[in-house]
Amino acid sequence: MNKINCNANNCSHNSNGxxxxxxxxxxxxxxxxxxxxxxxxxxxxxxxxxxxxxTNADGPCDCIVCTAEKCTYNDNKLCTAET
Incomplete structure (x- = not known):
């Protein structure tokens, strides 16, 4: 999975977007x-x-858990969208 971009500049997990x-x-x-x-x-x-x-892994986040049941990319509560 590619890096996950973030616009929440005040989030503790955000480093340079x-x-x-x-x-x-x-x-x-x-x-x-x-x-x-x-x-x-x-x-x-x-x-x-x-x-x-x-983080448990080296580098950017690589796992997205999703509870949005109607989302097209939700596959058994894991996001399958391309980033």
Whole structure:
């Protein structure tokens, strides 16, 4: 999987626009549109500092777990979208 870009500059897992969380949890179980989803992995830097070196794998995030049941890319709660 390619790197996951992130525009949440105040997220502890964001380093230069790339997500470094162990995994991304996409929330929005009943969502019918992308704007009804959210990143459940978000942690505000103001409270958690920088966690970009807090990963199990080397480098950027490579796993997206998704609870958006109606999403085309949701395959058994794993995201299959190309990044």
């Amino acid at each position: 790339v997500c470094y969380a162990n995994r991304i949890n996409v929330g929005g179980q009943g969502a019918t549109e992308a704007c009804e989803t959210c990143c459940g992995s978000f942690l505000d830097k103001k409270h958690y500092s920088t966690l970009t070196n807090n």
